[in-house]
């Protein structure tokens with residue numbers, strides 16, 4: 001029998017000779033308890049929309065055991081100050097903040113890494129997704145079998161400019177034809193998924209448009225539900241049609257490569 005090795009006594013830490021830069025804190029301290037749902041919202045220069053959106057989400061999930069995780073993507077406006085002040089009013093609100101702007105996908109990932117619930121719902125931070133739809137998607141996923149890892153929103157009546165709607169229709173058409181992901185609207189920011197499933201997917205910038213294809217690649221099932229879409233009332237869109245097209249060309253090739261390299265055991269049995 002081996003004896004328990006006593007824990008080594010810690011020497012009182014000597015004061016460092018030279019100032020040492022502390023390791024960057026990436027994730028804020030989580031409050032105690034496990035919520036059923038984590039609502040993750042990426043925000044970049046959304047000071048005009050974020051506080052009202054947080055209140056709307058709180059109203060939509062009233063009575064549920066949930067948390068909100070807003071991820072400030074190094075906004076240059078007052079987004080962070082407004083959200084920080086709002087924490088006194090909304091105790092279920094957590095605010096994480098990137099030191100450098102890293103994009104929508106990275107912001108979502110930061111929120112999901114910090115999320116404490118097994119089910120995550122994402123929403124755009126500009127208020128275009130309607131929080132009233134979010135609990136329905138979250139509850140549907142909670143009630144679904146484990147293999148169903150994601151329920152994506154599909155915007156029924158897009159409230160965007162004609163140019164954006166045409167570009168989006170074209171982009172969605174090409175993507176679903178090439179990737180066979182069965183998704184009509186991957187650009188919809190409102191999605192519910194299992195946190196664990198999301199974290200199994202490879203990360204790259206703009207991955208948020210390829211979640212259906214990547215979930216299927218991992219062997220999960222996915223579903224879609226129609227959702228409301230609203231006008232952007234404040235702030236400006238962070239994407240241009242040209243910028244989106246440029247990123248999509250290489251991302252599509254990348255996801256096709258990932259699909260071609262997928263092998264799936266169809267389930268794992270422990271004997």
Ligand SMILES: Nc1nc2c(ncn2[C@@H]2O[C@H](COP(=O)(O)OP(=O)(O)O)[C@@H](O)[C@H]2O)c(=O)[nH]1
Nearest residue numbers: 042043044073103104107124125126237238239
């Ligand atoms: N494009 C972009 N969006 C970001 C970034 N960081 C966070 N976001 C958020 O991602 C969401 C979607 O962006 P939005 O401009 O509304 O896209 P659109 O609805 O397609 O015009 C918003 O909540 C943004 O605030 C970023 O660096 N770039």
Ligand SMILES: [Mg+2]
Nearest residue numbers: 124126128232
């Ligand atoms: Mg938007």
